[in-house]
Amino acid sequence: MSTKADFLQALFVFGIVVFLILLLISVIVGWFVAGRMLAPLQQITATARVVADSTLHERIALAGPQDEIRELADTFNAMLRRLERAFEAQRRFAANASHELRTPLASMRTILQVALASPDPEEVRAAGPQLLNLNTRSTEITEALLTLARADHGAITHEPVDLADTAREHCVQVRSQAEAAGVRLTAPSGAAPTTGDRTLLRQLVANLVDNAIKHNHRDGSVTVSVHRQEDGRVVLTVRNSGQELDQEAVERAFEPFHRLDTRTEGGNGRPAGHGLGLAIVRSIVRAHDGTLRAVPVRPGGLEVTVELPTTAPAGTLG
DSSP, X not given: OHHHHHHHHHHHHHHHHHHHHHHHHHHHHHHHHHHHHHHHHHHHHHHHHHHHHTXXXXXXXXXXXXXXXXXXXXXXXXXXXXXXXXXXXXXXXXXXXXXXXXXXXXXXXXXHHHHHHOOOHHHHHHHHHHHHHHHHXXXXXXXXXXXXXXXXXXXXXXXXXEHHHHHHHHHHHHHHHHHHTTEEEEOOXXXXXEEEOHHHHHHHHHHHHHHHHHTOOTTEEEEEEEEEOTTSOEEEXXXXXXXXXXXXXXXXXXXXXXXXXXXXXXTSSSBSSOSOHHHHHXXXXXXXXXXXXXXXXXXXXXXXXXXXXXXXXXXXXX
16 A cells, blocks of 8 residues: 555655656746747847837848748838938928028128118119019018928818819919910819818819929920819829920929029029929828829920829818
């Protein structure tokens, strides 16, 4: 009887020892496997700390199989690339905006200093038109920046707008300007009702048409067409003759303060325009959840196509 009890006791002790050994092995293996599995997450966390403390240039160099963690790292890298481009564009925009606003202000100061230092009243009187031109330019830049900020912010209202009628109205307003430049302007016909911010859509049409006339040549042409598709989307197309462009130059033209050419205005040595027109167009289209496509045409010129959706973006109705 004692032999059986001793056997059971020994078996129990052996079971406890085996269980403890297996538990210890399980803990060690679990710790090792968890460490291997969490190492990529620790690498992602370390990179996130570096990005938060210093720069957006860091990336997660994660090797290994294409699993969920690798997909998370790739998504994180893509997000960092987009953030880096956005912040770089913001820095470039701020630098360009300060330069564009500082230049006319510095010119005003120079003109005033020269006029005040001269005893000749005629020179003081001659400074008036120059100061007025510089003030007008500063006002135009400021208004363009405010329009760009409003469109980028998405603070827009939505109301019924006939885009074809809006385009026709602007073509009537600038027809004399086109004729003076020797450019043949063709306005759209028909109707193209849509919904959107009336003021911003009018600015969109004006910027495209004015840009098409400005970057043209004598005996050139500008054709504006607007139509409503069967699915309700409204398509605006502005096609103009002009200088020969490649696709890269066209894409750069939609960056703030980038000008398609360096022609001067009024013989004052300053480039014509403020370089914000097409950037504003892109922001207005984005604010309306539309699409924008710009392609060079041969032998020279540009065709810009804007498509507006059938309904207003959610959450922006005013």
